[in-house]
Amino acid sequence: MTMVEGRYFYPHAARFAAARASLPERRTLRIDSPDETLFGEFPLRHVRVSDRLGRIPRRFYLPDGAMFETEDNDGADDLLRGTGKGSNLADRLERSWLLILFSLLVSAAAAYGFVEYGIPAMAAWLAYRTPPRVTAVLSQQTLQTLDRYILKPTKLKAQQQAHALAVFAKVTHYDGRVPSHYRLLFRDAPGLGPNAFALPDGEIVVTDGLFPYIKSDTELEGVLAHEASHVDRRHGLQSVYQASLVPAAITLITGDVSQIGQMATILPGILLQSAYVRRFEQQADDDAAETLKANGEDPAALAQLLDRIDEKLCRKKGGCGPSWLGSHPATADRIHRLMEERVKK
């Protein structure tokens, strides 16, 4: 008969004595001392046995508040074999190296899938279900804040504005777009340089600083088509959702809310977020190239504009930093991609 050595703790007490556990009958657990003084006999179905976990002590919680504890995990498994107690799946999995390796692959694949497809899909799902009223409130508040702190009224002449609006009409009358959904706004923003951005409810803001760089209507059309694509695909809303989902997902996966755990999530969080945004930029570039081609124009125009801005702002000053940190893909990559669009058909 299997006998497991350990310690018996008296009911609801810290006091203990050396003891042994055995199963003289299949359904009754007997705890006695090495000199066979009986501590108690308990129906096995009322005894809770802790799961095996590494080499930590195994505990038998006895119904009267007493407890039997043993470090002999194998002995405890032998004792309980066939009783339906004390065996758990997680432990058996943990002790198999093959399954550990498998877990490693599953985790890596799941983490990759979640980051690559899960978060973007969830963000897109939410973005397309956000009520237009919410989108409008969000956009108006953003614009008000920007107008108060960063943007100034435009200094462009009325004639220049009218011309830009005419180019804009070509973009908004493109296939499948409802022209009244989009609005072109002009703002002066010395701090932002040559820039354009879109708000989720269809407002597209172009800075005065962009115009000196523009050499043709097609170039302006490329920029506006790029921003209109951000509106169509709800990239702005998706970014907001992604920013909420990324930290929650990392904390959920690591299960660590400690300070150190939080710090470890900052850097991957930033990198992930900027990777998602770069993806949106690439998509908007592709859409812009499509729009230009459909209007019978050369998609390389946008590439030429990007190159001109890059030349002035980055190359002459010695580089703009690596692309994996920025929100936009490296300009060289964008130009290359746009030039390829031109070759296709």
Add this chain to the structure above:
Amino acid sequence: MESGGSGPLPERHNFEFRGSGVEFFRIWILNLALTLATLGVYSAWAKVRTRRYLYGSTSVAGHAFDYSPSPWRILIGRIIALSFFIAYSLTGNFWPQSIPGWYLAFGLGLPWLINSSLRFNARNTSYRNLRFDFVGRYIGALVAYVIWPIVGWTTFGIMLPFARKARDYFYVNHHRYGGRAFETSFSTLSIYLVYLGGIGIFIGLMAAAGAAIIYLLERFKNFEHAPWLPLMAVAVYLPALTIASTFIRTLSFNLSINGTVFDGKHRLASRVSPWIMSWIVITNLILTLATLGLFYPFGRVRLTRYQATRLALIAVSDLDEYTSELGRARSAVGEEIASFFDFGFGL
């Protein structure tokens, strides 16, 4: 050395830690795989196995600790917490005006949350067949965790050491074991010195780094020529902040542990070095990032081992006398009602 010629001789028992990195790695990776495979539901079971392993590997005076909560309770707690977090993130993003309301609700709910969480953890932690308990009340937690920190920060940090002291007193003095109280005390001067030391370390490191950055700026003329300079500032700021906060954390932990008396006679002792802790924390972080997370379980074991083995119990008796007061003082029904809201929020 007999004290007063009457009392029994205190005996020092160092804490021991028997966990191994490889063993914990297996537990961790399986937890992770199952958590991902169940879309996060298994995380509650994962948390229990993780804690049970770390507690069960820690022992003092020949007995290991035990952690045995119901994972279902933790799961419910996590679902509630996650729903609140999502609601907060979304409304906060779309209606920034709602954020003050959230903070107010959070501030008022926090004491309840903290008490529930500490009580849940304490009641599910046992040593030698006896459970710990936590008996903090709402007002006490409100003062220690909400009002004192507000006072601390609104006085530009001058009162922060008081806030820390209030929090540690609240935490330690409301813990029970076998119905007997823990009680800590340490001087205000000592906690002030700890904070001044931490701030001094931070200022010193940042000043040294600032001088280096100014020198490099001179050489490169401006940021556009050296776009990595702001990055470097972050690279210095994070370790400086880590070392300074670890310094404050470990030394104030030492203070409150070394001041702790259990049941009016047994003492606790802690000798955690802030330098070794900082070294462990920073190298763990670097190795975890460099191995895409695979080092995490090894780092956690390394950190727990160091912290545990610097602790000691100085006992004047063998603790045989302690019994559970819970079973007698309250009815089982009252106990169930009281613990109904004790979810494991994982604070």
